[in-house]
Amino acid sequence: MKRPDISCVQKPIKAILLDLDNTLYEYDPCHQHSLKKCHDFFNRYVRKMGFRKFETLYLKSRRAVKRHNHATVGSRSRHLYFQLMLENERGKTDIKNSLRLGDIYWKSFLGKMTLRPWVLQFLKDVRKHGIKIVVVTNLESSLQYKKLARLGITDLIDFVVTSEEAGIEKPDPKIYKIALDKIGLRPEDVVMLGDDQKSDGAGAKNAGIPFLLCG
Secondary structure (H helix, E strand, C coil): CCCCCHHHCCCCCCEEEECCCCCCECHHHHHHHHHHHHHHHHHHHCCCCCHHHHHHHHHHHHHHHHHHCCCCHHHHCHHHHHHHHHHHHHCCCCHHHHHHHHHHHHHHHHHHCCECCCHHHHHHHHHHCCCEEEEEECCCHHHHHHHHHHHCCHHHCCEEEEHHHHCCCCCCHHHHHHHHHHHCCCHHHEEEEECCHHHHHHHHHHCCCCEEECC
16 A cells, blocks of 8 residues: 555645544454454363364354444444353353454554554644544554554644544544534545445545545
């Protein structure tokens, strides 16, 4: 992924709305690394199975949780994914192992994250021009704070808006309105940068905000 070119935005912008996951870092290597660590724990403390079967059961639970918690922060809870996975496995809620698996997932994930090569200098250059930076992201606030801290860019961010704060996920325009309210700007004064045409692109469009694909 090359450095985003915001010069194509016709009107000078006053702020950038910036997605986090898979935009500022590469998501899939972190996810696969974390899932393999969880598989190791599962084999040791629950029962032995191959990674592919483990991943299949995880994805099945993930789909079920997403259906039940559509467009809310709960739809992305790894602890809920593992809770349902273990309930299907054991016929009851395994509190201890649900907690442990969710914690292992995120600890491993944070440890694997690295900033995309273009991001740091891009953010510094944006700040030099007096342009505000607002991270607009799905997932719970505390977790996204940890990711930004891990990536070492908290001092370059002016505001963060999460789906937990908004009570709804992108692409709902409400999350973008909250971001605009925080910086006191209009949709035409900002641009949204993200990796997902549906979540970031359609969401920005719903809010009347120009969008650039990156990540």
